[in-house]
Amino acid sequence: MFELNATADLLLMNGQSHAAIKQPADELAPEAGLIRSVLAGDRDQYGRLYDLYAPLVHGIVLARVPRAEAEDLVQDIFLHALRKLDTLRDPNAFGPWIGMIARNRAMDFHRKSRETVEINDDHRGGASTETRAAEILEIIRSLPDAYRETLVLRLVEGMTGPEIAQRTGLTPASVRVNLHRGMKLLREKFGFTEGS
């Protein structure tokens, strides 16, 4: 029973909609069923896949592109994935697959777009918390690729380590190391910025 709840929690991404879906006992990979339904022509099921994986895609994108662009890019990525869904060989690997699409699209974004300057909330007179958040995110973005994505998923999207591992297809050990080292680097950066 505990394992079932844990699995459901993993799928619901930090319990954002705990009551939304209750997984049957024998269904280990619900996204596989959803994907089959989508391929059979049921568009509504894709909406459920979107609900499940949008935070992951948002986190991956946010670690690479300006926040203002992230929302639109998430939608683009899901529409692109819908068109290419037939190329997904293993329905259980939807998370790693769409994660890779998100990374590629974020790279394309940088390749295509001209140099842009993200407007800080200071200039817009926004709340100080958001300003601080944008600053911290900028510091996280300056970390190596391996760490920033994991840290954004953990600290921004609120996913736990096991959730990140399951969604991205990385091993739990890798995620744990990335979190630990990334946090260590982040602390060092904070010390550096505060000191200077």
Next chain:
Amino acid sequence: MKNQLQDHLRNSEDDYLWDRSGKPDPEIEKLEQVLGTLRYQPQPLVIPDDARISRPSFRRFGSRLAIAATILLAIGAGALWLNMRTREQTQLTNTVPANGSLNAAVDVPKDVIEEIPDEVPTTVSAGSPDRNVTTSDPESKPGIRQTPIRRNRPRQTGPVHQRHVPGPANPVLAANELKAAEAGKERLMLALRFASTKLNLALKKANSTNNRNLIHNQHRIG
């Protein structure tokens, strides 16, 4: 003792970073609070009407089809080559006149003539044992010419008038044979190379479709 306590505290902090178990780390909690404002806000996915849901198509089975086609092609090429080779040899036997003046009619290597089946009468007399072999051959049918390859094999065992002895005794004939064999080998190698290239191409295609789900830079991620 102090080090152990520090390690324990660090581990419990790591646990909190890992799965929110253990002792909460105030620094991480603060970061979660602040960065949580940037969290994904659920929005409905707008699917345009013209966005078609793709379905498993030819692409999915393309690689398998390509491999099958390559194998078929290779078999076809081999069969074609064999057929051509057989035809060449048959033509060679057809050019041999029936009056026995073998070397005068065509410039056919002596060795090849020796291997020509007995339906082409040679200077051998009717009473000779070799003649008897020809007529008593159960496979020989009037009007149907059989290939020398098939016909020559059993003849090696019987009492043949002039048996071919490979070796330095007939150096010119051996060279001709060698030439023909080399040409055949070249053709076969060409067909095999062609088939191999096609197979490689098909495998590459298959691998490229398989790799789509792989995570790149895994070594960098962890």
